[in-house]
Amino acid sequence: MTNRQRDIFAWKNGPVKLFLDYIRRYVELTEEEEVFLLSKVKTRKFLKGQFVVQNGEVCKYENFVLSGCLKAFYIDNEGQEHILMFAVENWWIADLGSFISQTPADLNVQCVENCELVQINYNDLQQLYVVIPKLERFFRIIIQKAFVAAQKRIVNNFTLPATDRYLQFREQYPLIEQRVPQYMIASYLGITKEFLSKIRSQLISPKE
């Protein structure tokens, strides 16, 4: 093994393995393509509370979560925070509108826990699409799924009572409830913390 091969081996079997495994679920890359892909991404650690995207600044990276938990949120004119999504291991998070147009972001993305992310910047991703067209397929498939989930959420917000939306949240994000404070879940559901607390106690003791 050359030094370079040893480096690549160590890198591919480190934390970034989760990222490669995730991509392998959708497309089959050659050894060479995997090495090129890894040469175009970087991993970065963030502390709880740090911002990965800030509104008013261009979202430079698509972010894949290796570990930790993040939230994407919008701040309204009254300064109130509205959580659009959470992301944990194996999820992607960014302000996609800002990223694809390279214009200032409307959203904020902030770490709810210490995080490690794989980051791909805009220009590198455009190059990756050209060199590894299979990545067009990969991103086409995962964005379709994200779109279907977003449409479902629009329908649910119109049609389901808050209790059912809470149950759906627990189904969609099974591991998050224990990891984030209740007020964030309430913000995601568009209800008050007090109302969420009432829903939860009714689900635990439905006869009360």
Place this chain on the structure above:
Amino acid sequence: MTNRQRDIFAWKNGPVKLFLDYIRRYVELTEEEEVFLLSKVKTRKFLKGQFVVQNGEVCKYENFVLSGCLKAFYIDNEGQEHILMFAVENWWIADLGSFISQTPADLNVQCVENCELVQINYNDLQQLYVVIPKLERFFRIIIQKAFVAAQKRIVNNFTLPATDRYLQFREQYPLIEQRVPQYMIASYLGITKEFLSKIRSQLISPKE
């Protein structure tokens, strides 16, 4: 010109030209690729009121609108209709969740006017992705835009008053307001017809 060339020429310069022009905005296809693509799609006319997708049945086609206007909607347990989106010329419409998984649809897609659509069925689209990988790119780009719009709608529904959501609707669908009945716009906005009518009269005569 052979008969076949004449046929292709006539087809490409008929109504389907709108479809080719739309694709050409995003990717450049060779003459051969365009001919192959056209061999895998069909155009179909629908009358006002006809269903293109019905809930409970598998959504067989991705649909591109050559002419006319359609709505995608969800019917809740009380039988009430909730409009998720409209589509006019140059828009795509389907129950994407049903289409990509080939499982029964939750949504309905119905013609609000007489329509002409370009339809691509699931198996043909999978073949098109393999033969013309540029179409992966094309669909990746348009679905990203649709996802960004869906996320924006979730945020707006949480944060904007109904009047502002109505103004945003007029911006997003500038040509639709004159084409669909008011109760459909109210359904899209998640408000009553009466409330929409109040908003509109306040916008026309703000001092009243």
